Amino acid sequence: MMSKNFFLPALTCAALLLLVALPVTFVILQAIFPHLDSGLFNDAFSAFSRLFKDAQLREMVSATLKVGIGVAVCSGIIGIPLGALRGLFVLPGAVLWDLLFLIPFMVPPYIAALSWMLALQTNGYVEQLSSLHLNDFLFSLPGIVAVMTLNVFPVVYFAVSRSMAASGSRLADVARIHGAGPWRAFVRVTLPLALPSMASSLLLAFTLSIEEYGVPGALGTRSGVNLLTTGIEQRLADWPVDMPGASVLSLVLVALALCAYCVQRAVLGGRNVETLTGKPADRVAKPLGGGKWPAIVLFTLVALVSVALPLMSMTLTAFSGTLSGGIAWQNLTLRHYAALFDIDGDALSALSTSLSLALGTALIAGAVGLLSSWLVVVRQVRGAVAIDALSLLPAALPGIVVGVGLILAWNRFFWPITPYNTWAILLLAYCCLLLPYPVRYVSAAMSQIGSNLDAAARVHGASAAQALWRILLPLVFPSLLAAMMMVFAVASRELVTSLLLAPAGVQTVSVFVWRQFEQGSVGDGMAMASIAVLISLSLMLAAVRLQTRN
Structure with missing residues (x-):
């Protein structure tokens, strides 16, 4: 037995x-x-000292942190307002918006990056349709942040919407009865209840972006932006292969992710907010009233940019005979x-x-x-x-x-x-x-x-x-x-x-x-x-x- x-x-x-x-x-x-x-154990930690003296390491770490923080901030700017509207109010077509915002997160980032290249590069689809020249923006650090954000923001959106829907609006209504305005009730009551899920989702957005290779690999080579992930790949792909350097960079990348987790724990330490009434939260969403159409317009714009444009770019290219033929019926094949x-x-x-x-x-x-x-x-x-x-x-x-x-x-x-x-x-x-x-x-x-x-x-x-x-x-x-x-x-x-x-x-x-x-x-x-x-x-x-x- x-x-x-x-x-x-x-x-x-x-x-x-x-x-x-x-x-x-x-x-x-x-x-x-x-x-x-070679089976030798001498010169221990010499790879660390050699790499830490390399100015390129500081550039890679700096660029990686900029991308990670930029994606987390931009994902919060997009995902938190959309998540709050979805979780607290009666949003027309709510299930449809959820399904649409699942798509960017499910599309592989490298495919999204390649689709955005076809859409925004010189003579790309956007320039053909609107004469906007966005090639320089795309192949830059802000462009990399933008493309990653459009893939990652659903993490924040779903975390915030589910958290706010679960906490309900009953306590905010109590605050309103006792004289708080709508904004004050949201900031002092609703927002603290959702803070743990917001912090966790922003941390996840940060870690997903610093660990991503596809987008920096597709866009970074032409923009001169070198992140830790692309630096590791270069040390393995270029001759002579630098295994110790790739290993040290790998540990640096893992350390950044772990540091982000520790920062989250420190920020949230002792700040979790719990309800002690013993009653279940009121999950009845509030009507949007006059904000109904602005909310629909906002969701539509985000869906068009994050879902429709890259999928359209991918589909058009798959059915186009040649890229130079542009958007034309005779070019379809x-x-x-x-x-x-x-x-x-x-x-x-x-x-x-x-x-x-x-x-x-x-x-x-x-x-x-x-x-x-x-x-x-x-x-x-x-x-x-x-x-x-x-x-x-x-x-x-x-x-x-x-x-x-x-x-x-x-x-x-x-x-x-x-x-x-x-x-x-x-x-x-x-x-x-x-x-x-x-x-x-x-x-x-x-x-x-x-x-x-x-x-x-x-x-x-x-x-x-x-x-x-x-x-x-x-x-x-x-x-x-x-x-x-x-x-x-x-x-x-x-x-x-x-x-x-x-x-x-x-x-x-x-x-x-x-x-x-x-x-x-x-x-x-x-x-x-x-x-x-x-x-x-x-x-x-x-x-x-x-x-x-x-």
Whole structure:
């Protein structure tokens, strides 16, 4: 019995060590010992001193912080007012706006950046339609911030709208009765109740932007803006390869994300506001009155800029014969889509590779996430804190850091068998990055169920595995399935680790799109991008709907 009860915890710990702990450990070791490749442990920390003396590091850190802070501030400027209107008032078409604002967050940032390039560059679609020349703005640091903001602001919008809808307006109404004006009641009552979710969403916007590679990779090279993510990629792509430098930069990037988290904790320390009335919050939204049409206009403008323009740019390019032909009926064609399904082409192979890897990732991450959540929430085994920390650690790891860690971990002579330079290294990368999705979903579902059913099954003679398989799994399966669908959707178009780790002859959807732009086959790239976006949107919307129904 002991061996059976030990098997699942041991299997889960082994999976977490393989997927998460191993690449992180090798990043740290390579940063500390620059000659680790040669099996030498001398000159410890010399890579730190060498890199910290480099003026380029200060420029990269400065640019990364500017982008992160700029995206967080701009996301707050857009997301907080829209979220407040959505959460507190009766907004016409509220569900439609929610669905529309899900789209920018679901569209891969690199595809959004490439779409904005086609729309705003010289002789782009915007210049053709309005004569506005925005090329210089796009290829600049403010342009990078703007493009990232239009992808990230839904994080703030949904956090604020849900928080304010949950807290209700009853306490603000009490303040109004006691003489406070509408603005004073909002600032002194409603806003403090939503402050924790606002701070958390702004932190997430900051971390998402400093960890992003696709937008800086697409726009930064032409604007001369070099962030930490692009700096890491350059040290791995340019000869001679600088593994110690890439490792140190990876640790600097992780440190920035952790510092942002600590700042959030310090700012919110002792400032959480709770209601002590013992009564549920009033969730009846207020009518907008005279502000109805201004609110609709505001939501429409944001939706046009963040959703319609990039999707229009992507779609027009996919159906255009040539970019120089511009927007004209005679320039429309289906040849780019026909080229994707050419038997002799690379597109079908890239699509099938991405879908196969995404399916494998969903199954493995779902299984490991289910076991990790079960051990932490239900079984509460010894070492549950370590299991929980390892399973959620990838949420704080930039994709490029995971890629560096896997290169360092598996490109070693002492491994008898290695996934390096095979498709399996991509599977490991995707599983590591996306593991937090099923862990969070399933943990929440198991917390609602509690441990009574598991205990009852054990009392009646069921083993731990039987209780998990026959009782808990059917109950949490809708949440697990929703998480696996989201994992599938994200894995099918992941970029940065695919660029770093894809072996010769293996292409994924994201690599195919990126390479098509590098080679000048923009129409083929956008045709593939539109298919990837359609798959991602369909699956993620289905996952959200499934989770909501559950």
